[in-house]
Amino acid sequence: MSERVLMKGNEALAEAALRAGCRFFAGYPITPQTEILEYLSWRMDEVGGSYTQAESELAAVNMVYGASSGGARALTTSSGPGFSLKQEGISYLCGADLPAVIVNVMRIGSGLGNIFQGQGDYWQMTRGGGHGDYRTIVLAPNSAQENADLMVLAFDLAEKYRHPVLIASDAAIGQSIEAVELPEFRDHDLNKYDWPVRGAKADEPIRTVKNVFYSMGDAYEDYLRDKYAQIEAEEQRWESIQVEDAELVLVAFGISSRVCEEAVEGARAKGLKVGLIRPITLWPFPVKAFEKAVNAKAFLTNEMNLLGQTMDDIRLATGCRVPVYHSGSIFAITDTNDLIVRIEEVMEEVKGGGQ
Amino acid sequence: MTEIICAGFGGQGILTAGMLLIHAGMKNGQNVIFYPSYGSEMRGGTANCSVKISDKKIASPVIRQADIVFTMNAPAIDKFESMLKPGGLLLVNTSLVDENRTYRDDIRVVKAPVTDIANELENPRGANIAMLGVLAASSDLFDPEFLIGQINGYFEGRGRKIPANEACFRKGMEAAK
Numbered sequence: 298m299s300e301r302v303l304m305k306g307n308e309a310l311a312e313a314a315l316r317a318g319c320r321f322f323a324g325y326p327i328t329p330q331t332e333i334l335e336y337l338s339w340r341m342d343e344v345g346g347s348y349t350q351a352e353s354e355l356a357a358v359n360m361v362y363g364a365s366s367g368g369a370r371a372l373t374t375s376s377g378p379g380f381s382l383k384q385e386g387i388s389y390l391c392g393a394d395l396p397a398v399i400v401n402v403m404r405i406g407s408g409l410g411n412i413f414q415g416q417g418d419y420w421q422m423t424r425g426g427g428h429g430d431y432r433t434i435v436l437a438p439n440s441a442q443e444n445a446d447l448m449v450l451a452f453d454l455a456e457k458y459r460h461p462v463l464i465a466s467d468a469a470i471g472q473s474i475e476a477v478e479l480p481e482f483r484d485h486d487l488n489k490y491d492w493p494v495r496g497a498k499a500d501e502p503i504r505t506v507k508n509v510f511y512s513m514g515d516a517y518e519d520y521l522r523d524k525y526a527q528i529e530a531e532e533q534r535w536e537s538i539q540v541e542d543a544e545l546v547l548v549a550f551g552i553s554s555r556v557c558e559e560a561v562e563g564a565r566a567k568g569l570k571v572g573l574i575r576p577i578t579l580w581p582f583p584v585k586a587f588e589k590a591v592n593a594k595a596f597l598t599n600e601m602n603l604l605g606q607t608m609d610d611i612r613l614a615t616g617c618r619v620p621v622y623h624s625g626s627i628f629a630i631t632d633t634n635d636l637i638v639r640i641e642e643v644m645e646e647v648k649g650g651g652q
Numbered sequence: 653m654t655e656i657i658c659a660g661f662g663g664q665g666i667l668t669a670g671m672l673l674i675h676a677g678m679k680n681g682q683n684v685i686f687y688p689s690y691g692s693e694m695r696g697g698t699a700n701c702s703v704k705i706s707d708k709k710i711a712s713p714v715i716r717q718a719d720i721v722f723t724m725n726a727p728a729i730d731k732f733e734s735m736l737k738p739g740g741l742l743l744v745n746t747s748l749v750d751e752n753r754t755y756r757d758d759i760r761v762v763k764a765p766v767t768d769i770a771n772e773l774e775n776p777r778g779a780n781i782a783m784l785g786v787l788a789a790s791s792d793l794f795d796p797e798f799l800i801g802q803i804n805g806y807f808e809g810r811g812r813k814i815p816a817n818e819a820c821f822r823k824g825m826e827a828a829k
Contacts, residue, residue, distance in 0.1 A: 301678055303671070303686075329690070412690070473713045474671070474686035476678045552712070559711035630712045 301476040306441040307332035309477045310400065310466065311340065313445035314372050317452045318485025319398070320346030321371040323360035325353055327379040328412040329468035330402035334374070354379040358386030358399065365395040366506040368493030370452050370485050374400035376468075377410050380418065381426075387461055388427030392508040396455035396462075398448070403467040403551075405601070405627055414468035415627060416551055419606035422463050423580040432525065434462045434532060435579040437550040441475040447577075449480050458528060459492070465579055467601070469552040469630060528581055535583035536575040539565065543572030545644050546590045548611055549599045550576045552630055557599050560636040571640055576607075584614040595647045597622045597640065599631055620647065653706035654793055655715045657732050660724025660745075662699040665780030669722060670701040672784060676794055676802040677705035687713035698727055705793070720791060722783060724766070725749065733759075743786055745779070762790040764827035766820075773823065775816035785824025796825060 304312070311333045314322070322337050324330075334350060341348035347364075351357035357373045364371035375383060380401040390397050401422060405415035422435045434454050436447040444466055451462040487495065494504045510517055536554075538561055540546055549557040554575040564571040572593075574586045590596075596619065598607050605623030612621055624639045625631055656673060660666045667688065674684035687702040702715040717737045723729050725748045733742060738758040747767035755761045766782035775781075781803060788796035800821045807814055 303675060303678060303684075469687070469713055472688060472690060474674065474688075476674075476684055555709070555711040558709065630714050632714075632716050633711055634716075 301478050303474050304441055304477045305332055305472065305474050306438075306444045306466065307402065307471040308336045309441040309479070310374075310438075310444040310448050310464070310471075311336040313448040313480055314370075314398070314452075315340065315344050315346070316480045316482045317370065317449040318483050319370040319372050319452065320344065320485070321361070321364035321369045322346070322373070323349040323351045323357040323364075323371075324373050324375065325351055325357055325379060327376045329404055329414070329471050330374050330376040330379075330400065332471070333400070333402075354382035355386060358383040359389075361397045361399075362386060362390055362393070362395060365390070365397045366393075366494050368487040368490060368495055370396075370398075370456075372398045372400070374402065376402045377404040377406065377415075377418075378408070381421070384421075384427035386427075387433065387463075388425075388429050388431060389508075390461040391427075391431040391433065392429065392510065393506050394459040394509050395506065396452075396459050398451045398455055398462050398464065400464040400466060402471040403465060412468065413628075414472075414552065414601060414630065416467060416553065416601040416625075417606070417627065418465065419579060419600070419602065422465050423582070423610070430521075432580055433460065434458070434528060434581070435465050436462065436534075437465045437577060437579050438470060439551050439554045439575070440470060441473060441477045444470060445477055445479055449483075454532065456490075458524060460524070460528075465551065467551050532578055533581045533583040533585050534577035535586040536573075536577060537586055537589060538573040538575070540572035540574060540586070540589050540593075542570055542592055543590065544570040544592055544594050545572075545640060545647070546593045546596050547571065547573045547599060547640075548576070548596055548607060549573065550579060550607070553599045553601060553625065556631050556633050556636060559633045560640060563633060563637045564640050567637070567641075569640065569644060582610045582614060587611070587614040590615075593619055595620045595622060595643060597624060597643050599636060600625045601627055601630065603627055653704060653708065653710065654720065655718045656703040656705070656720040656722060657700060657715055657718045657735060658703065658722040659698060659700035659728035659732050662697055664699070664724040665777060666699040666724060667701050669780040669784060670703045672803050672806055673703050673705065675806045676799050679802050679805070680794065680798070682707055683710050685710045685713045698731070700728070700732070720787065720793070722787060724779065724783065726753075729753070741791055743783055743790070745783065747779075760790075762786060762828050764824055766824055766827070769823045769827060770820055773816055773819045775814070775820055778814070778817050778820035781817045782820040782824035782827075785821035786828040788821070789825040789828035796821075
């Protein structure tokens, strides 16, 4: 076990990427993720990797496409408007079956928005975000520690499925400094797989990276269906807290989930049966977690967006059996005491006949 | 859980004071979080950060009501005195704040001329360390000897041994009495 060190969430994520074997980074600065670039601008050199501050977000994601084609563990990171600019590249990575990790340190707003924390990119990140018929695995850390841990997992999953993996961090996690136990260094062998375009020997088939649609013919449909079905079956991840007997189950990811965990404790102290499901994978959504919520009379999300973006997924996971409520502001992380007040309101309303 | 807001001018070592507090908390086996104020900050403007130190898990990095407000100038008091819990502790740098200033009557105010202390000890950048001495003497957050040990360890870990820091810290402790 390594010693705990103090790190900004963004720095923990960057260091963990290197320790996971990432030796290629391309990105473009934007608050609140710029510390990732700042950190890797000197640190990547120390580990013998390649760091590029690209001319744009689109260029950066396409550089990642190139590095990934050669078998490298490749990373790009951005936030808000910059993450939108990467969507074309993410769609192309999916089309070409390429692993890569793309981080969105979420910030408030559509359009330019602002540099403060937000969780408004849930739909964009879990529904594809670019053109075409794809989705990506999305991991949602809720601390600097998980920024590090999930970064390692992201690279492993990306290679397992030859598919891009997104990390949905946010400004609060990225900017906060917490104690972190960093993962051990791992070597990544560029020649581990037989598909990267690193030159084929005379007796080997030619290697190409291109849109799989063009090379697989009729088998493409089954291939895609199987890949997505396997991800949905095997990769759901979540944390459950006191869900079994809960009459109201909170649902929250990222920084909001920490407020919810504290609110569960506060509500329980008042005799209220409240629990929490924290999705760690936003896609695949942890449908299995909801099987245990047998006593839930309602669900209440807490997220830093106004439209309650996780509500649809909760309704789908539960077959719309019970009402789903939303709480949260785009401007602030909900205060635990305010959330407990909202919990009491919702429980009162459910008792009186629901929505 | 102890929730602390540190505030003052940029350059007074506000963020370093916050870092030293969470470093000590981490070494004490506690959970810690430091949230900087970030945004369109101006050079020479105010600097502040939020620090939480707890034996339990920490939820939000944001402070709504603070146990301790660690200020280094008057604008910091203007901005953050109102955020103290009743019974909370306000630390005031009398080198830069009017002696006759009045405060809320439901809080504890501990004053010390930490900028003067640092200048007298020829460690002008050590005013924040002197204020940490004031904090150690006027609260039970950390044992003072543990805290100064961790402050020294923090700087030594970065290759900077600053003996005058300890003098500032101890003078701050005395001034708080």
